[in-house]
Amino acid sequence: GAGVSQSPSNKVTEKGKDVELRCDPISGHTALYWYRQSLGQGLEFLIYFQGNSAPDKSGLPSDRFSAERTGGSVSTLTIQRTQQEDSAVYLCASSWDITYNEQFFGPGTRLTVL
């Protein structure tokens, strides 16, 4: 079956531009997570969605970051007015629900802000 997919795989943008990153979770998974991984660093939690509940946005680093999940499936992470420090790999993961230890990760979107 299909795993978690993310698009684009690579994105190069100029400082100050807005970007949208897309995540398609595994069908049937109610929980969806966004992480950021900077070069040589671990995973930094950004936000998660569980079913129809309000998302946990506690990890978003600034109000330039936002995310939505439509119809309990596809999610979009938006970064407004990008800065060079936003350059990182953005990983999406999904799981059956928030209590499961196994999260299935997508391949990530590598964002470079010039």
Next chain:
Amino acid sequence: QKEVEQDPGPLSVPEGAIVSLNCTYSNSAFQYFMWYRQYSRKGPELLMYTYSSGNKEDGRFTAQVDKSSKYISLFIRDSQPSDSATYLCAMRNAGNMLTFGGGTRLMVKP
């Protein structure tokens, strides 16, 4: 200080060696302990998970948790070049979120 500490490496070993990867943590409420493996330019994948203290074995891999010392380990026996990857520990409490270590890069040389 981070909640979960992990030596970034890189750790370079010859093929066939026993590898020991470790994490320390500060939150005594953590109950579930996991190891994820991440190949270059791929997302992490779950390798093993354990609940509470003790050992768990799966093929060449053994996960060990010592809650009294707040220390977890992953041992890889008869390491192979295909084991070359970054290994991330992760843990969570009865709440919902995983907390990841920074990852240790492992290189197994033929």
